[in-house]
Every structure is written in structure tokens, then in C-alpha cells.
């Protein structure tokens with residue numbers, strides 16, 4: 087017998103922003119950082135966070151029901167996951183991307199319908215700025231938040247690339263658009279024979295250098311500053327691009343793949359990774375929604391399938407390509423020169 091149609095999934099997705107904003111506000115308020123110092127009862131937690139009595143209990147219990155807190159005999163505590171990943175005091179903190187989601191993406195996504203009608207971004211550049219990065223980089227606090235957010239969204243894939251890629255066949259790498267440098271750091275940590283470069287705009291240098299020093303790989307990983315629009319890429323055995331191609335329109339994507347080709351020796355590899363959409367464009371919902379996020383954030387950016395990317399690489403001269411899943415929605419496309 088066929089199941090009766092139910093509106094459950096429709097209502098759940100339609101109102102999913104309730105759960106999303108509750109988690110984002112909990113991160114903003116430091117709920118998980120506070121509870122990482124020790125469990126607390128309703129009044130203790132409410133007072134520590136400076137919340138009004140009216141809805142504090144509903145807020146904390148909603149976080150229990152959503153699976154982000156546990157409550158035992160009236161005492162609230164983090165789950166293993168929120169304690170590890172949402173306590174700001176731990177290096178495993180991944181909340182940077184969610185802080186950015188809270189302050190920037192949540193308000194900007196209000197403009198999605200308008201963006202779909204006009205094809206125009208809905209973020210800070212909506213009223214005339216030249217590009218996302220110039221706007222972000224004009225404000226040091228926003229720049230720092232953005233670069234930390236990138237580490238949050240990329241950490242799982244960075245660890246997978248550091249382990250999965252055949253690094254033993256290579257001696258050097260350059261991470262193009264490196265942000266804080268987490269990919270470069272994870273590759274260097276897992277592969278002591280490699281030397282690496284993080285390439286990015288000049289304003290990124292101090293943030294990159296602090297991060298690389300804190301991880302302890304500054305003897306093998308250096309920063310090279312510049313814009314990939316104005317100059318060639320530093321030469322290396324492997325060129326990596328994480329969340330770079332989706333920021334730009336097709337001519338720029340092709341230009342960047344061409345510059346990567348020029349930077350590689352014969353047998354060298356280009357590794358492109360992000361939430362690569364499945365070739366049928368029906369399964370990787372995160373990748374497809376990420377592409378809508380690029381509509382909100384950029385004038386011409388979009389996400390793409392593994393087959394799309396492999397095709398652009400082949401047009402640029404790469405002789406072999408392959409697509410490999412990393413973690414969650416992320417895959418890498420590898421091109422061998």
C-alpha cells in the first residue's frame with residue numbers, strides 16, 4: 087500500500103530556520119563555551135549568559151530537544167560534539183563559519199527571491215562594492231571572522247586531503263587562496279617531507295603567519311602574497327584550490343585552472359576541492375545550496391559538478407582527471423599535468 091502523503095517534510099524545511107537561528111544565537115551568546123567550564127542549572131546558566139527570564143528555559147530545552155545540550159536532574163551540560171566543536175576555548179572550535187552565518191548570511195539570505203529574479207548579489211556589495219573580498223578586507227574584524235570561518239567549514243576536508251592524497255610522490259605544494267592556512271598546516275603536519283606555500287592577498291599574511299606558528303609548522307610552510315588576477319601562481323609539485331573556483335564566473339575559473347597548469351611540472355597535480363555537486367545534480371543538496379549562497383555573495387560565482395571541473399581541466403591540458411569523495415558534501419577533483 088502506498089504511504090499517505092504527509093506535509094511533515096515541507097513544514098520541517100519551511101521552518102528549519104527556527105532551529106538554525108536557535109543554534110546560531112546559542113553560539114553567539116557563548117552557551118557552549120560557558121558550559122564547557124562546567125554544567126549549570128537554569129538560573130546559573132541564565133545569569134552567566136545575561137538572559138531575560140521569560141524564555142531562557144525554552145531556549146535551553148529547545149537546545150536539549152535539538153540534541154545540542156543534555157539536561158540531567160535540571161542541570162544543563164554540553165554534548166560530546168558541542169563540547170569539542172563549539173567551545174571557543176578549544177582549537178577544535180568550528181563555530182567561525184556559524185558566527186559568519188549568524189551575522190552575515192542569515193540576514194543576506196532574506197534577499198534570495200530578489201537574487202533569483204535579478205541574478206544580483208545580496209550581501210555588502212549589493213549596493214555597489216566591487217567584490218566580496220575587497221569589502222570583507224576593508225574591515226579587519228570582518229576579515230578575521232571570514233578567515234576563521236573558512237577553517238571551520240574546511241577542517242574535515244583538509245584532514246582528509248592531508249591523509250588521502252598520494253603525497254609521498256611529491257615534495258612541494260602551494261595552497262591558492264589559503265585563508266588562515268589550515269589546509270597547508272594539516273598537509274605539513276601529516277607529511278613531514280613536504281614544504282608548502284600559502285598564497286593569498288597581502289592582508290591575510292599576519293593572520294596566516296600567526297595560525298601557522300601556533301600549529302608549529304612555520305619551518306616548512308611560508309606565505310606568498312599577491313593576487314591571482316595580477317600574477318602567476320608560485321610553482322610547486324601540487325597546486326591546491328579549496329573553495330576558490332566557486333567564487334568566480336566561468337572565464338575566471340578557466341583562467342585559474344590555466345594558471346595552475348602553468349605552475350606545475352610534468353606529472354604535477356591540481357587539487358580542486360569544495361562541495362562538488364554530483365553529476366546528476368540531484369543528491370548533493372549542500373553543494374546546490376552552496377551555489378545559491380554564491381548567488382547571494384558574488385556577482386558571478388557558482389558551484390559545479392565533478393564532470394564540469396574535469397572538463398575544464400582537460401581543456402586546459404591536464405591529461406588525467408579523477409573525482410574523489412572527501413567527507414560529508416566535499417569532494418576533490420584531481421588533474422594530473
Ligand SMILES: C[S@@+](CC[C@H](N)C(=O)[O-])C[C@H]1O[C@@H](n2cnc3c(N)ncnc32)[C@H](O)[C@@H]1O
Pocket residue numbers: 219236237239240262263264265266285286287290312313314315327328329330333
Ligand atoms: C572562500 S575562501 C577559501 C579559503 C580556503 N581555501 C578554504 O577552502 O577554506 C577564498 C580565499 O581566496 C582568497 N582570495 C580572494 N581573491 C584573491 C586573489 N585575487 N588572489 C589571491 N587570493 C584571493 C581570499 O582571501 C580567501 O582566503
